[in-house]
Amino acid sequence: ELNVKVRTMIMESFGLDQYVEEHLNSAKNRFQLFKYKGLDDNTEDNVGIDTHIDRHFLTILCQNDVVDGLEIKTKDGEEWIKAKPSQDFSFLVIAGASLHVLLNGEVFPPLHRVVITG
Numbered sequence: 001e002l003n004v005k006v007r008t009m010i011m012e013s014f015g016l017d018q019y020v021e022e023h024l025n026s027a028k029n030r031f032q033l034f035k036y037k038g039l040d041d042n043t044e045d046n047v048g049i050d051t052h053i054d055r056h057f058l059t060i061l062c063q064n065d066v067v068d069g070l071e072i073k074t075k076d077g078e079e080w081i082k083a084k085p086s087q088d089f090s091f092l093v094i095a096g097a098s099l100h101v102l103l104n105g106e107v108f109p110p111l112h113r114v115v116i117t118g
Helices: 002-013 017-026 097-102
Strands: 047-052 058-064 070-073 080-082 089-095 112-115
Touching: 002 017, 002 058
Parallel strands: none
Antiparallel strands: 047 112, 058 089, 070 080, 070 112
């Protein structure tokens, strides 16, 4: 339900109201859960998921203030910033490459990664 609301709001905010129903009917959804192991004493690599851009329309992440690790590269490519939740329990919406194409580059799909700490 959250996915439908977010997609609808995005389409309507760009004046694509007439295509919302068609888009929702053609969209495929995928639900994934990731669990990361703690750091191994024998490894120097702390990246849980390598740097990437999501290929699909959008990603909705559920975050809490206890577990962090998501980092997003700034648009200029100069630095990584931590994606910290705005409240104890937050949803973060990340634009994907498909949304970028649909909106003719109006929305930026950020490079991001998961870094395991502690």
